[in-house]
Amino acid sequence: MLTRGPSSTGGVNKGPFLAPQVTVVGAGPIGLAIAWRCAARGLRVVVHDPAPGSGASHVAAGMLAPVAEAYFGEHELTGLLTESARRWPGFAAELTEATGVDIGYRTEGTLMVGLTADDLAEARRLWSYQQGLGLPVSLLRPSQLRAREPALAPRVRGGALAATDHQVDPRRLVPALRLAAARAGAVLVTEPVRQLSEPSGGVTVVAAGCGAAALTGLPVRPVKGQVLRLRTPDGGPPGFRHVIRGYADGEHVYLVPRECGEVVVGATVEERTDVAVSAGAVLRLLRAAVDLMPELAEYDLVETIAGLRPGTPDNAPILGPLPGRPDVLAATGHHRHGIVLTPVTADLITGLITGEGTDDPLLTPFRADRFHPDSKEEDLWS
Numbered sequence: 001m002l003t004r005g006p007s008s009t010g011g012v013n014k015g016p017f018l019a020p021q022v023t024v025v026g027a028g029p030i031g032l033a034i035a036w037r038c039a040a041r042g043l044r045v046v047v048h049d050p051a052p053g054s055g056a057s058h059v060a061a062g063m064l065a066p067v068a069e070a071y072f073g074e075h076e077l078t079g080l081l082t083e084s085a086r087r088w089p090g091f092a093a094e095l096t097e098a099t100g101v102d103i104g105y106r107t108e109g110t111l112m113v114g115l116t117a118d119d120l121a122e123a124r125r126l127w128s129y130q131q132g133l134g135l136p137v138s139l140l141r142p143s144q145l146r147a148r149e150p151a152l153a154p155r156v157r158g159g160a161l162a163a164t165d166h167q168v169d170p171r172r173l174v175p176a177l178r179l180a181a182a183r184a185g186a187v188l189v190t191e192p193v194r195q196l197s198e199p200s201g202g203v204t205v206v207a208a209g210c211g212a213a214a215l216t217g218l219p220v221r222p223v224k225g226q227v228l229r230l231r232t233p234d235g236g237p238p239g240f241r242h243v244i245r246g247y248a249d250g251e252h253v254y255l256v257p258r259e260c261g262e263v264v265v266g267a268t269v270e271e272r273t274d275v276a277v278s279a280g281a282v283l284r285l286l287r288a289a290v291d292l293m294p295e296l297a298e299y300d301l302v303e304t305i306a307g308l309r310p311g312t313p314d315n316a317p318i319l320g321p322l323p324g325r326p327d328v329l330a331a332t333g334h335h336r337h338g339i340v341l342t343p344v345t346a347d348l349i350t351g352l353i354t355g356e357g358t359d360d361p362l363l364t365p366f367r368a369d370r371f372h373p374d375s376k377e378e379d380l381w382s
């Protein structure tokens with residue numbers, strides 16, 4: 001992406017640049033994917049962000065897990081996650097084709113496991129629910145689990161395979177999206193947007209993650225997540241290939257192995273706004289991780305970090321026009337799912353901007369006005 005520094009931001013609509021048709025606030029995965037898609041459609045796009053890629057995506061594990069993340073009472077969200085995951089192979093191929101960047105997209109699948117009898121009972125309740133939705137969850141006996149991943153602890157009582165839950169490396173994805181957007185003609189301005197301007201003929205997309213609340217008044221709140229990164233001592237690939245998600249003595253933990261030797265261990269879910277890393281969280285995550293995968297005790301601990309997920313009251317994203325502002329589209333509130341939801345969000349928002357997708361039924365449950373009962377009847381698409 002062409003980059004302009006702070007000194008030139010006052011001239012977004014002046015100088016050699018024509019006024020943007022699309023102004024994107026936020027250069028995380030969501031904003032950059034929208035910028036890429038819009039610029040590739042020939043629209044003039046400007047993206048504003050003082051620190052591109054520094055939001056939740058910098059911390060995220062990158063699980064693409066519509067099945068393992070199908071929780072009770074989140075039926076509509078599960079539908080959107082499933083649709084986005086279905087688009088991921090094509091999206092990854094297109095992005096790699098456009099940039100030449102290996103984004104770490106891997107398709108070995110996800111093993112969900114329970115360490116103790118109690119852990120397994122809790123996990124089975126969720127797996128039954130997921131199977132009841134028709135999602136591909138195959139129950140595995142301990143011997144079948146260990147045939148797939150011999151490094152799992154012998155104590156693990158049972159598990160299930162979510163073969164279609166894949167992964168990508170967000171720290172590769174975001175630079176790739178930035179490059180793709182730049183190659184398509186989008187311009188990056190490295191300064192924040194402090195308030196929404198008056199309607200000017202163009203469309204503004206607020207894709208600022210947790211920063212969206214201050215700009216729009218939408219109920220997006222930070223949900224803290226602490227994560228660890230381990231590395232194999234010899235730099236070779238980890239001794240397991242599936243993403244492992246499990247319950248270990250009541251602690252929920254996931255382990256995401258990367259080819260480069262990294263394993264992401266996560267994550268806490270805390271109603272806090274700070275990004276401090278606490279000793280207790282590191283202790284609990286490490287204990288649960290080693291309980292499931294003992295060889296991790298020999299790995300190097302190379303990073304402890306916390307990030308803020310953009311959460312909403314119903315855990316689902318907010319996609320579409322702000323009530324009373326048809327020129328401002330929200331693309332925020334992706335909470336635990338912004339990486340998996342990147343392809344579908346980019347397609348849906350681009351469809352709204354070009355006018356080709358204004359009646360896409362996928363959008364209906366995620367409209368911005370669902371949190372404003374008074375404005376439910378307003379025709380936001382006109």
Ligand SMILES: Cc1cc2nc3c(=O)[nH]c(=O)nc-3n(C[C@H](O)[C@H](O)[C@H](O)COP(=O)(O)OP(=O)(O)OC[C@H]3O[C@@H](n4cnc5c(N)ncnc54)[C@H](O)[C@@H]3O)c2cc1C
Binds near residue numbers: 026027212224226307
């Ligand atoms: C611990 C943890 C683990 C996670 N694991 C996963 C996972 O495995 N799978 C998954 O799908 N998701 C995961 N997520 C969630 C995912 O990271 C987020 O949903 C996703 O990053 C949201 O993308 P975004 O682009 O909307 O926001 P962000 O990635 O937060 O990016 C927002 C950008 O907006 C910029 N910005 C903010 N305010 C302004 C402003 N006023 N002006 C200009 N720019 C602004 C910021 O600088 C930032 O670059 C995880 C998150 C955390 C914290």
